[in-house]
Amino acid sequence: MNKNENVKIKINNYGCNAEGVAKFNGETIFVPYSLVGEEIEATIIKANSKYSIGKITKICEQSNERIVAPCPYFTKCGGCQLQHTKYENGLKIKTEIVQNAIQNIGKINYIVPQLIASDNKYQYRNKIAMPINPHTRRVGMYRLNSHKIVDIENCLLQKTNIKILIETINQYLSQSKNSIYDEETRIGLLKSIVARDINNTVLLTVVINGESLNDAELLIKLLSQKFNKLGINININKLNNNVIMTNNFKHIYGLNEIDMFDFGIRYTINNASFLQVNDEIKKLMYQKIFDETKNDIVINAYSGAGLLSAMLAKNAKKVYGIEIVEAATKLADDLKKQNNIHNLTNITGDCSEKLPELLNTLNGNEKQNLTIVLDPPRKGCDKKVLNSILNCSPAKIIYMSCDPSTLARDLNILMQSDNYKVKYIQPYDMFPQTKHVETLAVLETKK
Structure with a gap:
């Protein structure tokens, strides 16, 4: 060709x-x-x-x-891949993607059931990140596989406050004298915005290539006229790469966090926090995990800031969270203290090193009731972590994945020992209208 x-x-x-x-x-x-x-x-x-x-x-x-896609930016913006077909057919397509990965990459003989649907086909996302177009001074989204920006007035995947936010940000940009960052010249101040819309509360982060936002008062004035529950901060990002935000935040107005309560745990989130974007599907998946770990000894091998570990501790006998980032472990300990949790231990370190050390402290009965929970990034698990898991032979392995290919690859490694069988593999439609899918896999030892 x-x-x-x-x-x-x-x-x-x-x-x-x-x-x-x-x-x-x-x-x-x-x-x-x-x-x-x-x-x-x-x-x-x-x-x-x-x-x-x-x-x-x-x-x-x-x-x-x-069908006719409802979004005027579909095929121009790179965010959605399936608006051109009926929702039920989109579920079948994504189920087929997971099935092909499990069969062809994982070499696992298992019939994957259809994706569990999301009640909200649109307006389900609680977070958005949007670059600012230096040529038009408007916010937008990137084209598919490109850094060319498509100006948009609304995103149908987002909750209703985001449309108002986009209109207001564009109004601010038309009045502001701040320069807009250009990726080609690497010159300009305003780079992008990141926003959360949860419980009718909007948290906005303005990402800048500098130290301060010169006309912050104008931004605050415009936004405070539209939103009763509002928080604004800036993120200082002088890097010339694809990283949207750094760890350098400055709070400039209103709320800095949103108070949350899920599965018996009180916690707070901000725009730096990780939170599943589809709350409905998140709750379905988490409940399944909690059902699988009731009264077990649980090791959460990629525990992050400890939210899942804290929730697991509500029903499990004992929970250990292992996280390589020390600051995240501190947040996990703060969450543990805030919720008066006594059956949770958070550990800082590389999972491939800390997991064998932890296992050596468990007695035989504890190992027989041991479940390891894996929720790795898109690239999947480090092979050293998988080998450590195989060496300890836990009774159950729960793997939560946002990439069918890396999930299948890792399941293939875990099942090569011939000690495990698939209890179930269930995909969920965490991201309707897109190619992305979240999958929950449970392996258990053969009887």
Whole structure:
């Protein structure tokens, strides 16, 4: 295949990014926003020796699953991949993605059940990050696989306050004399905004390439007219990379945190905190984890700031959280103290080192009732951590993943010992309208 070549093809299945896949003269072509069964005309926009990527120019035979996307920015903004199909079909596509990963990467013979749906197909997200366009002085979203910014007036995945926030931020940008950061020249002050919308409370962070926001009073005036419960801070980020925020925050107005209460735990969050973006699906997944760990000895191997560990401690016999970042462990200890938890121990260190040390302190009965919970970043678990787990042979392993490919890879390693069988693998639609999926896998020792 050659770039700019025009082809007529039929879509036969889906790729790992929810794009359609076709064969042409024995070569594989990936076509975003196409559906299985559709006959299309496409232009090749990228070609190499392994595969090509096509762009739809005409749909000759349309799938009955295709609908008109409700968002005017769909296919322009890179945030969504599945607005062009019925929600139920999107669930099937993402289930197929997980099934293919488990079968082809994990080499595991298991029929993955359909994704558990989200009641909220839109307006489910509690957080947004938006770059500021230096050419138009408006906020937007990046195009797919690009750092070109598409100006937007609203995001349908966000809760209702975000539309008002976008309008107000754009009003501020039209009046502000602050310069806008340009990634090409690396000059300018205002880089992006990050916002949370939870319980009708808005926390805004303005990310800047400097030390202060010169006209903060204007921003405060405009926003305080729109929101009763509001907090504003700035984040100083002088780095020239893809990191949105650093750890350098300055609080300038109103609230600095939002008080939360889930599963018997009181906690606070801010814009630096990790929190699942879909509260409904988060609760479903967490409840399943708590059901699996009732009265167990539990080790939370990527415990972060300790929220999941604290929640686990409400039903488990004893919980250990292992986290490599010392500041996060301190937050976990503060949370433990705040909630008067006595059956939780937070440990700072590399899990591959601390896990074997911890296991040596457990007696035989404790090891027989041991469950290890894994909630790693998208890249999955360090192989040293997986080997440490295999060496201790816990009764149960619970793995929460946001990437089917790395989940399948790690499950394959864990099951090579032949000590474990799959109890279940269940995907959840944490991110409706997108290619992303959250999956909960539970392994248990063979009887």
